[in-house]
Amino acid sequence: MRREFHKSVCSPSVRGPASRKQVVARANWGAPVEFTSAKVLRNREVTPQAHQVFVDVGSLATGYTKPGQFIQAKVDPEGKPGFFAIASPPDVNNQGVLELLVKRQPGSAADAICDLQEGSELKVSPVMGKGFPVDQIPAASFPTVLMFATGSGISPIKAVIESGVLEVSKRKDVRLYYGTKSEDATPYLELIPAWNALGVKVNLVHSGDSKNYVQDAFSKDPKKLEDPASVGVLLVGQKDMCQAVTGMLKEQGVQQIMLNF
Template sequence: MLLRSPAARRLHLLRPHHHLLSSGAAAALAPPPFSPTEWTEAPVSRVRAATPDASLFHVSLDLSAHGSLLASHVAAGQFLPFRLPSAPYPIFLAISSPPPPASGSFDFLVKRLPGTPSARLCDLRPGDLVSVGGSVVGRGFEVGRIADARDVLVFATGSGISPIRSLIESGFGKNKEIDVSLFYGVRNLQRMAYQERFSDWESRGIKIIPVLSRPDDQWTGERGYVQNAFSRMKKVVDPSSMGAILCGHKQMSAEITRALVADGMTKDKILTNF
C-alpha cells in the first residue's frame, strides 16, 4: 500500500564519554544505560532520502568484514553505538533491518535534524568510514513476554518506526492467529517513511493505521495524534489476551501506557526497546 496525496573520507574519532545521547533516529525514549568499550570502523554502503521531504534518510553500513558484530544482532529493537565528530559522547541508532542480518549490513533510519551529530550521517557517501561499537547493544523487544497474546497493538511515531520495521520483517505477526495493528503517526505524508513497504507488511498480517497530525485537505484517514486515534478507535477486548509495543515520542508512550493499564493490561505486556 502506497499512500498518496494532491573519494572515501574518514570521520575523525572522538574519545568515548560515559554520558550517552539518544538521537532522533535512535527511536527510543532513552539510550541504553551503558557505553561500549570496543570500537571499530565500517564503510557506509548506501545513503538516500527515506521520505519525500528528506527529513529522514536511509543509511546502510557494510559490515561484511565484521562477522562478530553482525552476529550480535539477535533481536529487533537493538541499537548500534556511533562515535561521530562534534559529538562529545556516543549516539545510539536503532537498527531498522531485521535480524539475523543475512545481507552483511545494517540499515538505519536517520533523522536529519540540522546541527545534530546524526545529521552528519545523512551527508556521507558510499565508502566513507564511520566509527561504531564492536557489538550491538540493548535487549530489543522482548516479544516472549507477549507470546500468548492474540491481539497486539503497535504504536510508532516519527523515526520510531525504524525498529518496528525490524520487528515486522523479522517475522513478527506472521502467525495468522494473532491480530496485529500498527498505529503510525507523523506530521504528513511527506514525512512518512517506509510507505513502499506497506503492502508487504500488510501481506504479513499487519493492519496499518496511518495517523497524520497536519495532513492536507485531501487526506481522508485518521487525523491528530496516535493516542487520540487509538482512543477513538478503541474496542473492548480482553486485556489478558493483549500485548502492546511502543516506540516514539515520550508523551505518546506515556499516554498510551496509561490508557492500556486503565483498561486492565499489565505493564509487563507493554514492550519498549530500552
C-alpha cells in the same frame, strides 16, 4: 540522558571492510564503549528529513539477534554518538549489513551521517540493548498485538514485522498506529501495503496542522479490546505519546507493554 533513535530495510550481500580501526570512548552513562570503523554502502533520502543508510559493520552484526536492538554511531571519532535503532531484521546469514533510518538533527551525529557518501567511513559501537522480548507474548496466549510508533521510531517496529518473530498469521488482531507529520514525512510509506498483506493493520496518523496524534487515533478506534489480559503491546516513539498510550492501556487492564530498551 537523551537518546536518538532512527531506522532501516534489507541487507545486501556484501563483505565487511578489510581493516577496522577501533576507538574506545564512554557512553553517556559512563560505561566504556569500543567504536569500530564501518562503511556506508548506501545512503538515500527517504523524506526531506530522513535518510535510509546501509552500513557494513562486519562481524559486529552477529550481535544483532532481536528486533529492537540498536547501535551507537558517529562520524567524528571524538564527537558525541547518536543512538540508532536497527530497522532491518536480524540476518541469519550474517552478511554484516545493518540498515538505519537516520533523522536529521542540525549539529548532531545524525546530521553528519546523513551527509555521508557511499564508501565513507563512520564509527559504530557493538549492537546494544535487549530488544523487544516478543517471546513473552506467544501467539497462543496473546492473539492481539498493538504496536505504536512515531517518526523514526518506526525503525524497530519495521524490524519486528519483517523478522516474522510476531507470527502474525497465528494471531487474531495485529495493529500498528504509526504517526508522522504528513504523508511526505512518512518513512517506509511504500512498505505499508506489504505490511497490511502480512496481516498487520496499519493506521497512519498525520498530525500536521490537525494536531491528531497516535494516542488520539487509538482512543477513537472503534475496534475495542475484548480481553485486555491477552493483549501484547510494542511501544516506541516520542515520550508524550508513550506516556499517553501507556496510561490508556493500563486503564483498560493491559499489562504486557514492552519497550525496546
